[in-house]
Amino acid sequence: MIAALVLGVGVAACGGDDDEGGTGAAGDGVAQVRGAILPTATHLPMMVAEDEGIFEDNGIDMELTVVQNIATLPGAMGRQFEFGSTTLPDVIKAQQQGIDVVITSNVADESSEVPISGVFAGKGTGIEGPEDLVGKKVGVIAIGGNIHTSTLFWLINEGVDHEGVNFIEVPPPNQLDQLNGGQIDGAENLEPFRSAILDAGHELLVDPILEVSDPATLLSWMSERGWAEDNPETVEAVVASINEAIEFIDQNNQRAREILADYSGLPLEIAKAVQLPLYETQIPDQQVTAWAEMLATIGELQGAPEDVDPASVLAIPE
DSSP: OEEEEESSSHHHHSOOSSOSSOOSOOGGGOEEEEEEEOSSGGGHHHHHHHHTTHHHHTTEEEEEEEESOOTTGGGGBTTTBSEEEEOHHHHHHHHHTTOOEEEEEEEEEEOSSSOOEEEEEOTTSOOOSGGGGTTOEEEESOTTSHHHHHHHHHHHHTTOOGGGSEEEEOOGGGHHHHHHHTSOSEEEEETTHHHHHHHTTOEEEEOTHHHHOSSEEEEEEEEEHHHHHHOHHHHHHHHHHHHHHHHHHHHOHHHHHHHHHHHHOOOHHHHHHSOOOEEOSOOOHHHHHHHHHHHHHTTOOSSOGGGSOHHHHBOOOO
16 A cells, blocks of 8 residues: 655654564565655556565565655664665665665666656756856755765766855755746656656756766665564565566556556556666676765765675665
8 A cells, every 4th residue: 555645854864762563574464564655667567566466475575655855764664664765875874873774675777778867957047067156056866865966976077066056955846836936956767757847848968977986886775684584575576576566567658657556656657658768676796886986976875885895785685
């Protein structure tokens, strides 16, 4: 079931003490778990697994909550959620802050052949390159998220003082209206909203994720390490469900896009046209290194990139 639409991260990040709903185990061999997702195309496998009964078929009673920001979800793992959307840099930083989370499944990748995210210049703003963003207001999904940190990486490599850019958090579905209305001059976003922004006449400046790596790990699911170690069969069943959902998307593209429209709130004709990412549940060790190097470049890594052990970050069943 879909639990709620949470308009910010506050609800996801400041729950009470230990959970009451998701224990990882329930009667009749069914595991009751809670997962947090964004209403974006990167999360389509979880949407499909829920909507098409794939989780249920694998013995998972999944309660999904749609959130608008995943940056503070690490602190909610094991308390409000057993699974939560995340990115490699978010998990690396969380671990260095003493929050013991691990990636239990990858979900989506991006490549130059399959672009998913972007930094956009509002039409009529005069923004033509990275240097023009200085002094402008740019809407971002999450300060600290992988798209934003990749944008900082891009600006630094272009010799631009990113501290001169006014970044503000704006939920993904709201960015197009704010671009059209002039409340923001630029935006960082991803599908299905990427296509809508471009169709409205705004300009793509760069795909920041691909500045880090091409292809690149884009979106994953995480869990609290202790919970994952105590519930390996549940983790395996969830990853199996995501893999089955990926097969469903490949074989039933039209139906999958209808599900995306339902979860994202976008008109069906837009959901039918968006670029879907590369869906994959595994992550190569090299991706951990690439993202650690990015964090070091922007000054958000403690220690050296080679000190980040992929085996500590990744706990994905084979």
